[in-house]
Amino acid sequence: MMQNEPVTSPTREHSVLVTSAAGRTGIPTTLQLLEKGYRVRSLVRVEDARAEQLRRAGAEVIVGNLADTRDMREALRGIKRAYFCAPMAHNALHFANVFALAARDAEVEHVVQLGQWLSQEDHPSLYTREIHLMDRIIPAVTGATHTIINVGWFAANYFFVLEPAAQLGVFPMPLGSGLNAPPSNEDIARVIVGSLDRPDLHAGRSYRPTGPSLLSPEEIVDHIAAATGRSIKYRPMSERMILKSVRASGWPAGPQTQFVQYLEEYRRGTFAVGAPSDAVERVAGVEPEDFATVARRYVGQDPVGHPSMAGALRAATQFGRALFTTPIDPLAEERRRDHALIRDGRLSQDSLSWRVSHGMEESRISRLQSPRGCAGEHVAFPMPA
């Protein structure tokens, strides 16, 4: 099937493949597809409680490695539609290439892929540049129709610091005064599922799900405070302290190097550009969830969200451990890990092609739409209104 050729009849006799199925978007995507009556094959990395949850809900769960072409061929056997989600990890581009070749051989017809709002060819973040390449490689190699879910900053990210927030009353993320309209994992999944369900409507398009309104860090913290039932103060820590903190929490080094770049984008307001969007309503036919609702659910699901003496002691110990942790030097770490680096990388809003393709420079679009212009991506993947 050629790119942009519509798939007109949703076929539920085939399974839909969900990759990264035990992840934040993979679980709700699997569950919502099952609710719609699809047969779902969920590819997970390990057999654990999440895999069991998916199996109990009715998914065919297979354990496999996204880097292993043999596992991917097995996962794609008989599959016509697939959700591809690269983990926030090293080798993500490798995973995408393995997926693309196996999907081409399996004659997959429609792929929905998780992208990034920041995606741009000269972004300083390696992971973001890799997503930018995936956005183009997957449709080109597979020949399948393709929808990109171009998410900004997930609502779930704020809950990385739920423990100090709920237990010590301090929300320590360096967000500056950046605004965001955070989407829940479940709403992101609604847009993924809608795009998988109706390739005839969504092929060749890019959707950016958001929550219903732009919120300041203080407003976000107030909603988390209400959900935990205690007062919480927004205390933006330094970049050095967040690096100490994520290292002390056991994050792998790769994501640590990228996280600081995403925080800088946040402070610069890049996630406020074009937000809120109507993607959830447009694709899934429902209103996006407001952050107060999302916060109540995420706090309710997480044992660290309930203040207690033992929890406070644990959080204080963790804070002490962070204080005595040596932070990584992101650039030195990237060099040491032999990341593919570029000179003069530009954050999203410093790139004219990003500004054009993300609706900030409408008047300049025609000038940039030369055959060699970067704005061609705007045509291939029009941004939602």
Ligand SMILES: NC(=O)c1ccc[n+]([C@@H]2O[C@H](COP(=O)([O-])OP(=O)(O)OC[C@H]3O[C@@H](n4cnc5c(N)ncnc54)[C@H](OP(=O)(O)O)[C@@H]3O)[C@@H](O)[C@H]2O)c1
């Ligand atoms: N967070 C944000 O704000 C944000 C914003 C925009 C875009 N994104 C994009 O979101 C994507 C991540 O989506 P997500 O948050 O839904 O994923 P996630 O929760 O990070 O889940 C990734 C899953 O992939 C699995 N995995 C890791 N390595 C694997 C391997 N070699 N083989 C098989 N499975 C493997 C992990 O397994 P285990 O759980 O067992 O480790 C995990 O379940 C990234 O591409 C990122 O660029 C994120």
